[in-house]
Amino acid sequence: MTDHREEDLEERRRRLTTELAERDAKVKDDERAEINADQTRKGYGMAMKISSEFISAIIVGALLGYLFDYFVGTGPWGMIVMLMIGFCAGVLNVMRVVGVVASPHPADRRLDLDDKGNGR
Structure with a gap:
């Protein structure tokens, strides 16, 4: 009788061990x-941020160029130049977000201004 209980107990332990291993897996x-x-959500978020910064820089450049042409009357040249500047700004923003180009730290900019103001 005792032998039968031990066998049942061992069988239960083996079954429990396999079930726990399956659950852990x-x-x-x-x-x-x-x-x-x-990671996929983070990638999508980064892609949306990069694309929106790039497109918005181009749109702002084109809009400023159009307004410049409208008020000054320079024809398409203001829009062409500002569109190219907007494109360059968009590329620079993308490179900053990706980490290729680092934006200057505010403390470094302050030091540069102090150095120029002291006559160095």
Whole structure:
């Protein structure tokens, strides 16, 4: 009788061990899927930020060029020049967001102004 109980107990332990191992594997798979989904969301967010900064710089440049041409009467030249400046500003913004070009730190700009003001 005691032998039969021990066998049943060992069988239950083995079954419990396999069920726990399967559950742990499933939880780890779920965690990996959540990490991948989080990285994908971050990527989409970064893509939206980059594209919106690039497009908005071009639109602002074109709008300023159009207004300049409207009030000054220079024809399409103001719009062409400001559109190119807007494109360059958009590329610079994209490069800053990606990390290729670093924006100057405010403390560095303040030091440069102090150095110029002191006659150095």
